[in-house]
Structures are given as C-alpha cells and as structure tokens.
Amino acid sequence: MxxxxxxxxxxxxxxxxxxxxxxxxxxxxxxxxxxxxxxxxxxxxxxxxxxxxxxxxxxxxxxxxxxxxxxxxxxxxxxxxxxxxxxxxxxxxxxxxxxxxxxxxxxxxxxxxxxxxxxxxxxxxxxxxxxxxxxxxxxxxxxxxxxxxxxxDPLGVELGGTLKNVIAIAVGACDGLQLGTNAKSALVTRGLAEMIRLGTTWGAKSETFYGLSGLGDLLATCSSALSRNYQVGFGLAQGRSLDEILTNLEGTAEGINTSQVLVRLATEQGISMPISTQVDRLLRGEITPQLAVNELMQRDSKPEG
Ligand SMILES: NC(=O)C1=CN([C@@H]2O[C@H](COP(=O)(O)OP(=O)(O)OC[C@H]3O[C@@H](n4cnc5c(N)ncnc54)[C@H](O)[C@@H]3O)[C@@H](O)[C@H]2O)C=CC1
Ligand SMILES: O=C(CO)COP(=O)(O)O
Structure with missing residues (x-):
C-alpha cells in the first residue's frame, strides 16, 4: 500500500x-x-x-x-x-x-x-x-x-489515549512527592473512574476504557519515566518550574493543553473531574503539588463509583 x-x-x-x-x-x-x-x-x-x-x-x-x-x-x-x-x-x-x-x-x-x-x-x-x-x-x-x-468505538478509543495524559501528570507528581504505592494505585483507579465518567457522558462506551486504549495506556503512561506527561508531573513535584521542565523535555506532553480544554468543558457541563482539575490548577501555578494532594484527600466523603 x-x-x-x-x-x-x-x-x-x-x-x-x-x-x-x-x-x-x-x-x-x-x-x-x-x-x-x-x-x-x-x-x-x-x-x-x-x-x-x-x-x-x-x-x-x-x-x-x-x-x-x-x-x-x-x-x-x-x-x-x-x-x-x-x-x-x-x-x-x-x-x-x-x-x-x-x-x-x-x-x-x-x-x-x-x-x-x-x-x-x-x-x-x-x-x-x-x-x-x-x-x-x-x-x-x-x-x-x-x-x-x-x-x-472510535470516540472511546481516542478519548482514552487523550484523557490518560492528564492522569499521568498527576501520577508523575505523586511519584515525585514519594507518596507511595497506595496513593499511586488510588490515583490511577480514581483517574480511570473520571475518564469513564466524562467519556460515557460524551457518548463513548464504558467498556472501551477497560481496554488497551484506556486502562492499558493509563498503566503504561503512569508507570514509565519514558512518558513525557509523567515527567512533567514528576518535575513539578520536585519543585521545578513548568518552563524549565518544558525546556528540557524531549517532545510533546499533550496533557498540558488537554487539561485546560478538558477542565473548561467539564466545568461548563457539570462533570466532576477532581484529579484533572487539580492537575489543571497545578499547571497554572495556582496550587502546589502537596496542596493538590490535600484537596483531593479532603473532598466530601462519597460512595465509590
Ligand atoms: N511518542 C509517543 O510515545 C506517542 C505519542 N503519541 C501522540 O502522538 C502525537 C505526537 O507525539 P510525538 O511524536 O511524541 O511528539 P513530538 O514532539 O516528537 O513530535 C510532534 C510532531 O508534530 C509536529 N508539529 C507540531 N506542531 C506542528 C505544526 N504547527 N505544523 C506541523 N507539524 C507540527 C512536529 O513537527 C513533530 O513532527 C501526540 O499527540 C502524542 O500524544 C501517541 C502515542 C505514542
Ligand atoms: O501516549 C503515549 C504512550 O502510549 C506516550 O505518552 P507520553 O506522551 O506521556 O510520552
């Protein structure tokens, strides 16, 4: 061909x-x-x-x-x-x-x-x-x-690859702060929950997010220092500025732009995206990584789902 x-x-x-x-x-x-x-x-x-x-x-x-x-x-x-x-x-x-x-x-x-x-x-x-x-x-x-x-389900496949980049920034920050395996597992799992919440509201199938393009890509990007999005979160948690991180980054970290668009649309549409929202605030310099963790841990208690 x-x-x-x-x-x-x-x-x-x-x-x-x-x-x-x-x-x-x-x-x-x-x-x-x-x-x-x-x-x-x-x-x-x-x-x-x-x-x-x-x-x-x-x-x-x-x-x-x-x-x-x-x-x-x-x-x-x-x-x-x-x-x-x-x-x-x-x-x-x-x-x-x-x-x-x-x-x-x-x-x-x-x-x-x-x-x-x-x-x-x-x-x-x-x-x-x-x-x-x-x-x-x-x-x-x-x-x-x-x-x-x-x-x-092209919509679900495309959204999985796109939304996981924002969660990978959060997980990179979690590792950069050395918050441990329990915290990382919670972030990945709750990150998947918010990817599915938004994805299904926008018309994607929930099962697609449990496949390679959703959970699969989330695991890859959240567990490898090769991921540029993970590197961004990790660097921020180590106290480096976003400008400094981007100057030294090899290639594109799409999660930066994605988080801005995503959080704007999710807020307008009333879709709860707590992890992505903290990532967006972190990237805008409105919050420190440690404060973002505190915000996530102290949200109102709720059922899992
Ligand atoms: N690198 C990876 O492991 C993977 C990357 N992706 C996705 O593929 C896309 C590209 O990623 P990478 O190749 O890693 O990034 P990169 O930074 O290495 O390359 C980006 C490419 O886009 C081009 N580009 C950027 N702005 C342009 C413009 N205004 N006009 C014309 N070309 C322009 C650049 O010239 C370059 O060829 C991203 O959306 C990324 O999320 C998807 C799967 C794996
Ligand atoms: O999408 C990717 C792997 O599937 C690449 O991840 P990064 O863009 O974070 O490097």
Whole structure:
C-alpha cells in the first residue's frame, strides 16, 4: 500500500518504521521537509497523522488534495473548541470536519515510542466506524512485535489515549512527592473512574476504557519515566518550574493543553473531574503539588463509583 505519514516526531517516525517493515511504500512529511505536504500525500491510499495537537489544524489547512483514508494517532483536544458539542474537539473530529468524504480511523494504545523503536513487543487498537478501513489498518501495522486489535468505538478509543495524559501528570507528581504505592494505585483507579465518567457522558462506551486504549495506556503512561506527561508531573513535584521542565523535555506532553480544554468543558457541563482539575490548577501555578494532594484527600466523603 502507498502510505504517507504526517509528522516526523517520535511517534510519526515510529509508525512509519512499523508499516515500512511490513513492506509498504511509505513517505513521511514534517515541517522541515523539502517536499511539499500535498506532493507527499498525493496518491497515498492511507494518510497517517502523528502531529501534536497544536499542529493538526495548520497541517489540515495546507492540504488541498483529497485523501481516501486517514488514520489519526494524535492524543489531544482542540483548544479552539467550545462547549457547543457540534464543534470538533478530538483530532479525528477535526480531520473529519475538513475531509467529510474521507474514511477515518483512530490508532491508540499503550505505545511508548522508545520501547517500540527498541523492537520490544506492544499492542494497540485501531478504531473506526468503517470496518473495512479498521481491517485494512490492522493488516498494515500487524507484525510479530506489534499486535493490533480493531474496535468499533472510535470516540472511546481516542478519548482514552487523550484523557490518560492528564492522569499521568498527576501520577508523575505523586511519584515525585514519594507518596507511595497506595496513593499511586488510588490515583490511577480514581483517574480511570473520571475518564469513564466524562467519556460515557460524551457518548463513548464504558467498556472501551477497560481496554488497551484506556486502562492499558493509563498503566503504561503512569508507570514509565519514558512518558513525557509523567515527567512533567514528576518535575513539578520536585519543585521545578513548568518552563524549565518544558525546556528540557524531549517532545510533546499533550496533557498540558488537554487539561485546560478538558477542565473548561467539564466545568461548563457539570462533570466532576477532581484529579484533572487539580492537575489543571497545578499547571497554572495556582496550587502546589502537596496542596493538590490535600484537596483531593479532603473532598466530601462519597460512595465509590
Ligand atoms: N511518542 C509517543 O510515545 C506517542 C505519542 N503519541 C501522540 O502522538 C502525537 C505526537 O507525539 P510525538 O511524536 O511524541 O511528539 P513530538 O514532539 O516528537 O513530535 C510532534 C510532531 O508534530 C509536529 N508539529 C507540531 N506542531 C506542528 C505544526 N504547527 N505544523 C506541523 N507539524 C507540527 C512536529 O513537527 C513533530 O513532527 C501526540 O499527540 C502524542 O500524544 C501517541 C502515542 C505514542
Ligand atoms: O501516549 C503515549 C504512550 O502510549 C506516550 O505518552 P507520553 O506522551 O506521556 O510520552
């Protein structure tokens, strides 16, 4: 298959490597490429987007050629979206609103790119309302070291990968404060509960969040120092400023932008997101990591759920 990958960062180059290893004809585009974006994607049967959220709209604006099928691997929320649910919010929705006739799939899972680049085994999920596309993408990526499952809940799959980044910042801060295994387990579990609360309110299936793109990715990102989002939380807990952390960070920590958009929308819609709210306040410099812990521990008592 002729495949074009947009974005040559950590994830784009890793995904390009996976499909190239499977014998596909792969071209890759980044802002620094000499070849134009339109030339790179011309005649591609599949376009894979792995740009960070802040690049999605500007990339789309440059494209003037039709695309038969798009796979988006970005994990973020569009900051231009308001509470009007008709507005595109997730990367796949932004792509679909620009390319109404294209088939769209989402690729998401516990996929720390450095481990995949080392040849270590990993699994992921491709979700689409178009089963033919999901099957095609599954075949394109599947190998003895990359196991791909299909899923028919693209919204849940995309939200899982996006929302866990905010929880990973909280867990990084928890580890940076050396709060122990009990605290970390509580944060991950209650983090999953708030991901499901928001996700199901927005129309995703709860069971999707217990799969690879939800719990799976939450565990990966919350337990590895390779995660940039985890590194942000860890650094803040060690008293470093966000600017200093970002100057030294290798790549993008999407949870920073995601928490802002997420907390704004959840507040407008009356959806309780206590951990994400404390992460947002921490990133804005409104609260210290220790005070955020106190706030979470001293909330009104309630039943689990
Ligand atoms: N690195 C990883 O392990 C994984 C990353 N992801 C997701 O993939 C996305 C990209 O992540 P990474 O490759 O790790 O980040 P990165 O920081 O290494 O690369 C970001 C890419 O986006 C491009 N980009 C950013 N702004 C742009 C703009 N305005 N116009 C054109 N291109 C622009 C950059 O040039 C670069 O190619 C993120 O949404 C991330 O959450 C998903 C799974 C795994
Ligand atoms: O999404 C990821 C792993 O699945 C990558 O996590 P980070 O963006 O936190 O590095």
């Amino acid at each position: 002729k495949i074009a990958v947009i974005g040559a960062g950590a994830w784009g180059s890793t995904l390009a490597g996976l499909v190239r290893e499977n014998g596909h004809d792969v071209s890759i585009w980044s802002r620094r490429s000499e070849r134009s974006l339109n030339d790179t994607i011309a005649n591609a049967e599949l376009v894979i987007s792995a740009v960070s959220m802040k690049g999605v709209r500007s990339v789309i604006e440059q494209i003037s050629t039709p695309i038969p099928a798009i796979v988006t691997a970005t994990k973020g929320l569009d900051s231009q979206s308001g509470s009007d649910q008709a507005l595109p919010l997730l990367p796949s929705q932004v792509w679909q609103s620009a390319f109404a006739k294209s088939a769209i799939a989402v690729l998401s899972g516990p996929n720390l790119s450095k481990e995949i680049q080392q040849g270590l085994p990993a699994a992921s999920v491709v979700a689409s309302q178009d089963q033919t596309l999901a099957d095609q993408v599954q075949r394109a990526f599947s190998s003895s070291r990359f196991r791909v499952y299909t899923n028919s």
